[in-house]
Structure formats: structure tokens, C-alpha cells
Amino acid sequence: MSGAKLDWTALGVFVFFFALVTVLGFVAARWRRGDLSQLHEWGLGGRRFGAFVTWFLLGGDLYTAYTLIAVPALVYAVGAYGFFAMPYTVFVYPIVFLTMPRLWNVCRKHGWITSADFVEGRYGSRGLALAVAITGVLATMPYIALQLVGLEVVFEAMGFGALGIGKETPLLIAFVILALYTYSSGLRAPALIAFIKDAMLYITVIAAVVIIPIKLGGYGAVFAAAEKAFAAKGGDTGVILKPDQYWPFATLALGSAFALFLYPHATTATLSANGPDTIRRNAVWLPAYSILLGLIALLGYMALAAHIDVKNGSMAVPALINASFPPWFAGFCFAAIALGALVPAAIMSIGAANLFTRNIWRAYVNDRLTDAQESRIAKNVSLLVKFGALLAVLYLPTKFAIDLQLLGGIWMLQIFPAVICGLFTRWLRAPALLLGWIAGMALGSALAYHQGLKPVYAVGFGGQHYGIYIGLLALVANFIVAIVATPVAAMLRREPLPDRTQIHDYEDAVPD
Amino acid sequence: MRRSRRWLPLILLIPFVALLWPPFYNRIDPTIAGLPFFYAWQFAWIAITAVLTWIVFRGRRA
Numbered sequence: 001m002s003g004a005k006l007d008w009t010a011l012g013v014f015v016f017f018f019a020l021v022t023v024l025g026f027v028a029a030r031w032r033r034g035d036l037s038q039l040h041e042w043g044l045g046g047r048r049f050g051a052f053v054t055w056f057l058l059g060g061d062l063y064t065a066y067t068l069i070a071v072p073a074l075v076y077a078v079g080a081y082g083f084f085a086m087p088y089t090v091f092v093y094p095i096v097f098l099t100m101p102r103l104w105n106v107c108r109k110h111g112w113i114t115s116a117d118f119v120e121g122r123y124g125s126r127g128l129a130l131a132v133a134i135t136g137v138l139a140t141m142p143y144i145a146l147q148l149v150g151l152e153v154v155f156e157a158m159g160f161g162a163l164g165i166g167k168e169t170p171l172l173i174a175f176v177i178l179a180l181y182t183y184s185s186g187l188r189a190p191a192l193i194a195f196i197k198d199a200m201l202y203i204t205v206i207a208a209v210v211i212i213p214i215k216l217g218g219y220g221a222v223f224a225a226a227e228k229a230f231a232a233k234g235g236d237t238g239v240i241l242k243p244d245q246y247w248p249f250a251t252l253a254l255g256s257a258f259a260l261f262l263y264p265h266a267t268t269a270t271l272s273a274n275g276p277d278t279i280r281r282n283a284v285w286l287p288a289y290s291i292l293l294g295l296i297a298l299l300g301y302m303a304l305a306a307h308i309d310v311k312n313g314s315m316a317v318p319a320l321i322n323a324s325f326p327p328w329f330a331g332f333c334f335a336a337i338a339l340g341a342l343v344p345a346a347i348m349s350i351g352a353a354n355l356f357t358r359n360i361w362r363a364y365v366n367d368r369l370t371d372a373q374e375s376r377i378a379k380n381v382s383l384l385v386k387f388g389a390l391l392a393v394l395y396l397p398t399k400f401a402i403d404l405q406l407l408g409g410i411w412m413l414q415i416f417p418a419v420i421c422g423l424f425t426r427w428l429r430a431p432a433l434l435l436g437w438i439a440g441m442a443l444g445s446a447l448a449y450h451q452g453l454k455p456v457y458a459v460g461f462g463g464q465h466y467g468i469y470i471g472l473l474a475l476v477a478n479f480i481v482a483i484v485a486t487p488v489a490a491m492l493r494r495e496p497l498p499d500r501t502q503i504h505d506y507e508d509a510v511p512d
Numbered sequence: 513m514r515r516s517r518r519w520l521p522l523i524l525l526i527p528f529v530a531l532l533w534p535p536f537y538n539r540i541d542p543t544i545a546g547l548p549f550f551y552a553w554q555f556a557w558i559a560i561t562a563v564l565t566w567i568v569f570r571g572r573r574a
Contacts, residue, residue: 080538086554087531090561094524097565219546239540240550246534254532280569287562294555 006159013331014158014338017200018174021193021339025181028188037372042186042379043354044113044272051281053191054273057347058282059289060194061269062260065150065341066143068201068296073313075300078237079230081245083297084253089290091257097283100261101276102423102506108271109505114351115267115419116359122422124497125430126363131437132415133359136264137385139408140352143263144389145401147341147348148175149314152393154338157318158331168394174342175390182346182386183379187272190346197343200336202292208302208333209295212324216305222298225305239301244467248456251469259412259471262419264351265344276508345386353382403453410448410455410471414440417475417482423506430497432485440478444470520571527561 032048034041049057067085074082103118112118116136120129148171155170163169181189213219223239230237241249260266273279296317303316310319321333357378362369369377392401418433428436447457447470456467490496530536530553537553544552 080550083551083554086558090527090531090554090557093561093565094527097568098521098524213546220543223543223546223548239548241534241538243535246538249534250532254528280565280572284562284566284569287558290558291555294551294558298551 006162007327007330009327010158010331010334013328014335017196017332017335017339018177021196021342022177022181024192024196025177025185025189028181028192029185031188031192036184036186037375039354039357039371039375039378040111040113042375043350044268045187045191047108047272048274049191049272049278050274051278051285054269054278054282055285056194056198057191057272058266058269058286060190060198060340060343061265061347062286062344063289063293063340064143064147064344065154065337066146067293068337068340069150069153069314069317070146071293071297072300072303072317075297076303076308076316077300077313079226079239079301080241081236081249082300083294084249084256085297086290086294087250087253088256088260089287089293091254092260093283093286095257096261096270096286097280099420099423100270100279100283101508103267103419104271104273104276104279105508106423106501106505110500113268113271114264114355114358115262115415116355119415119418119422120359120363121500122426123418123430123433124499125434128418128430128434128437129359130363131434132418133355135411135415135437135441136262136267136355137352137360139412140264140348141385141389142392142401142404142408143265144345144348144352144386145392146405147345148389148393149398149401150341151338153314153318154334154341157315157322158334171390171393174338175386178342178345179383179386182349182382186379187268187347187350190343190350191272193339193346194343197336197339200332201340204333204336205292205295207329208299208321208324212299212302212306212320215324216302222301222305226301229304248467248469251467251472252455255413255469255472255475256409258416258420258475259409262412262415263348264355265348266351268351268354269347345389349382349385350378352385353378356381356385406453406455407445407448410444410474411441413471413475414444414478417479426496426499427486428482429486429489431489432482435485436478436480436482439481440474443477444474447473517571521568523564524561524568526564527557530557530560 034046036042040046071082071085107118110121112121116129116133119132120126151171151174160170213222216222227239236242236245270279299317299320303320306320306323308316308319308323310316321330357374361377414437417428417436421428451457455469457470457473458465458467538550540548542549
């Protein structure tokens with residue numbers, strides 16, 4: 001199946017950048033040196049990243065290799081519907097601006113490093129914190145696996161099959177490199193690598209969206225060709241939305257935007273900033289990456305216009321790169337995408353490790369950890385998480401990781417009431433939030449399963465059917481249960497569990 | 513001064529109004545630099561939202 005032939009120039013360029021980044025990953029341990037036997041140093045980079053570093057870190061973290069391949073793949077397959085990623089990334093930053101500085105402030109004040117830490121301190125409920133931690137770890141595992149899937153796609157497009165070393169070997173090498181520098185340098189490694197990777201990505205995308213349309217006769221011609229391809233294909237495809245796609249498009253965008261910063265990798269990168277204004281500045285400047293994502297999505301249309309014919313949509317952009325660029329630049333582009341897998345995979349494994357160590361191991365197994373022990377456990381868990389993802393990619397069908405990632409998004413949304421509402425009010429009671437979480441998780445999983453693991457469920461109302469993102473439906477159920485159960489919980493137990501935070505913990509500290 | 517600006521974060525709702533109802537912008541014409549309106553509108557709102565966020569950010573410090 002791997003139609004691509006191995007090109008030694010492309011391979012040489014690719015290996016060069018990979019090696020460069022590997023060295024950087026290890027050097028990172030000495031960058032802004034801190035005591036890496038402290039979890040907040042290893043797992044949050046000492047909360048010292050300024051606006052500029054945070055911009056690269058979050059950009060490299062949120063716009064993952066899988067995103068870079070899956071979004072144009074969806075556009076290649078169905079057209080306009082795949083662009084829900086655009087309103088999604090528009091909605092997300094106002095939400096970040098209004099919520100994340102509060103989370104940063106309160107976590108800094110109390111030395112918390114995860115959202116579950118915050119939930120435990122705010123509601124005094126270890127059970128609710130455990131629910132938040134489990135949700136984060138569960139949703140992150142398949143996401144890491146998908147980054148490795150992204151790597152696989154790149155390797156396939158480069159024709160690594162022709163090397164005769166088997167499909168697993170390059171993945172294994174990349175994995176070992178990633179695991180080792182994450183272990184030794186913690187969050188500093190992806191932060192430093194993100195500089196190189198993002199610079200390469202901007203070059204790749206700008207070259208692609210300028211050069212390829214010129215070859216194809218301009219954007220007008222690209223869209224005309226795409227429209228023709230969709231007309232031949234039929235079904236719910238096209239360069240603008242079909243009416244029955246309006247609701248799925250809007251609700252997917254909104255639900256995904258609510259979910260994004262609940263993911264542990266997003267929380268981890270946010271909390272590693274050096275202050276609330278750093279986060280606000282990033283909410284202003286991160287949309288530059290959204291423009292990039294929109295341009296990447298357009299590559300799906302260019303692949304159609306260039307008559308790229310692939311069975312697996314994931315191969316559309318890699319095949320387009322091979323067809324449009326000389327080998328040395330193709331190698332550069334592939335290195336950019338592959339490094340785009342390593343940065344988020346590192347941060348995700350750190351985020352999951354922070355959660356596991358703090359909110360599962362320390363809370364339930366051994367509450368008398370020294371700081372050094374805590375940091376060591378987190379390092380080992382980050383290895384374990386990545387190893388699990390590697391096994392999943394090697395031995396389970398890819399569809400398994402994709403389906404779990406879809407469920408992960410639905411699950412992630414269910415901690416919204418506890419975490420985001422908790423930043424503003426404590427009116428909802430912990431037991432009620434826990435019941436709501438259970439309801440949301442159950443309903444979301446059941447609906448997704450019932451739909452054959454598709455994200456949208458058709459809700460009938462007044463004789464019409466509206467396709468709604470299942471994550472949002474489950475969140476509504478979650479809220480209803482939490483709101484109804486709160487007065488009941490208050491009747492059963494008049495005094496709520498103790499809240500360790502105070503109103504001014506959420507506000508920016510006044511400089512003294 | 514500070515008190516009178518408390519409404520300012522509400523301008524962050526505008527992008528939601530502009531993008532949550534697709535029939536509003538789900539059209540090919542007018543095309544802008546070859547981009548159908550559907551895409552041009554969405555790209556524009558990435559930039560406009562960034563500006564609105566910046567305005568709210570500046571407003572906090574006034």
C-alpha cells in the first residue's frame with residue numbers, strides 16, 4: 001500500500017531536524033534551571049514561562065500533529081463541515097481569557113498543579129477530585145495514541161516501508177527519544193522544542209498556501225475543482241454546508257471549545273505561565289495559530305484540486321506535499337508535522353502524570369510522599385502512559401484510538417461544571433456535581449455508542465430533527481442533575497464541605 | 513472609571529453571535545480573493561475576535 005518511494009534527500013533533511021530536536025530536548029533540562037526533583041519544576045517548568053514561551057508552548061500543544069492531518073482529511077472527505085475547527089478556535093480564546101487567569105491565580109496561591117487539585121481544595125471532596133483526575137487521564141491516553149498515529153502517517157508518506165526495517169522500528173525510535181527527554185527534562189523539553197517545530201510549521205504552511213494554489217491556478221480554481229469533486233461524490237459534501245449540517249457544525253464548534261482547556265495538557269501548559277496577564281496576552285495572540293489551522297484545512301481542497309486520490313483521507317496532505325514540493329522541502333515539511341506530534345505527546349504525558357501522581361496516587365495510595373518521591377513517580381507515570389499509547393498504536397486498530405478520542409472529548413466536557421463553574425461560584429454542592437458527572441459520562445458514552453461512535457445525535461423537536469454534538473447534550477444532562485441535586489444535598493447536610501479558597505485568591509495579586 | 517467599564521468583557525460574546533448560526537454566512541458569494549464568503553467570514557472573525565480580546569485586556573488596566 002505504501003505507494004511513496006523512499007527519497008534519500010527527504011530522509012536526510014528529516015533525520016537532521018529530528019536529531020537537532022533530540023539534542024535540544026536533553027539540553028532543555030539546563031534551561032532556566034530548576035530543581036527537577038520538585039513536581040512543579042518538572043511538571044510545570046517552575047511556572048516561569050513568559051508570554052512568548054507560553055505562546056509557542058500552547059500553540060505547539062493545542063494544534064497537534066493529529067489535528068494537522070485530521071482536519072484537512074475531513075475537509076478532503078466532506079468539505080465545509082470539516083471547517084467547524086474554525087469557529088471552534090474562535091470561541092476558545094474568549095473562554096480562556098475569562099476563566100484561565102482565575103484558575104492560574106488560585107492554583108499559584110495554593111501550590112496546585114492540576115485542575116483536580118483545585119477541585120479538591122474548592123469543594124473539600126476527594127471523590128470529586130478523583131472523578132476529575134480519572135476523566136483527564138482517560139481522555140488523554142487515546143489523544144497521545146493519535147499523535148503516534150500522526151507519526152505513522154508521516155513515516156508512510158516518506159516511504160519508510162522501503163527501508164525494510166518494518167513499520168514499527170521508526171515509531172519505536174521516535175518513541176524512545178520522546179520518552180527519554182520528557183523523563184529527564186520535563187515540561188522544559190517540549191517548551192524548547194516548540195520554538196523550532198512551530199517555526200518550521202509556519203514556513204511549511206505559508207509555502208504550501210502560496211505555492212500550491214499558484215500551481216493549481218489560484219484559489220478560485222481550487223474551489224471550483226473541489227466543488228466538482230464533491231458533486232461527483234454526492235451525499236452530505238460540498239464547499240458550503242448543507243442545511244442539515246448547521247446544527248452539528250455549530251454545536252461541535254461550541255462543545256469542542258468548552259472542552260479544550262479542560263484537557264490536562266492544556267491546563268498544564270496554562271499553569272506553567274508566569275502570571276495571569278501572560279495567559280490573557282496569549283488569548284490575544286494564540287489566534288495566529290487558528291489562522292494557520294484554517295490555511296491547513298484549505299490544503300484538503302488543494303488535494304482534491306490536484307487530483308490526489310487516496311483511500312485514507314489522512315494521507316491526503318502528505319501525498320499533496322510529495323506531489324507539490326522538491327524532496328528536500330518535503331522532508332522539511334514532514335519533519336515539521338512529526339515534531340508536531342512529539343510536543344503535544346510530551347505535554348499530554350506530563351499532564352496525565354501530574355494528575356495521576358497528585359490526585360490518584362498521593363490521594364489514595366500514599367499520602368506521605370516527599371517532594372522527590374512525588375516527582376519520581378510522575379516521571380515514571382509519564383513513561384508508562386506513553387508506553388501504553390505505543391502498545392495501543394502497534395497492536396490495536398487505529399479506529400480504536402480515534403473512537404476513544406471522540407469519547408474522550410465527550411468525557412472531558414463533563415468536568416466543566418466542577419472546574420469552570422467552580423472558579424466563579426460554589427453554589428453547586430460536591431455530591432451534586434459528582435452525580436451530574438456520572439449522569440453526563442453515562443449519557444454521553446451511551447449516546448455515542450448508540451450512534452456507532454459518531455459525535456452527533458439527532459434530537460427530535462416539534463417534528464424536526466436537529467443533529468447536536470453529544471458532548472453538549474451530556475453536559476446539559478450533567479448540569480440539570482447537578483442543579484436539581486444541590487438543594488437536596490443542602491437539605492441532607494446543611495454545612496457544605498470546607499472550601500480552602502477565598503474570594504481574593506482568584507483575583508490577580510496586587511504587586512507590592 | 514473602572515466601574516463604568518464593567519460591561520466591557522461582554523463584547524467577547526459578539527464572535528459567538530457572528531458564528532453560531534451558520535445560515536448567516538453559509539454562502540459562496542461574494543468571494544474574496546478567490547475564497548468563498550463562508551471561509552472569508554470565518555478567517556475575518558479569527559482576527560476580529562483577537563482584536564476584541566485585546567480591547568478587553570487593555571480595558572482591564574485603565
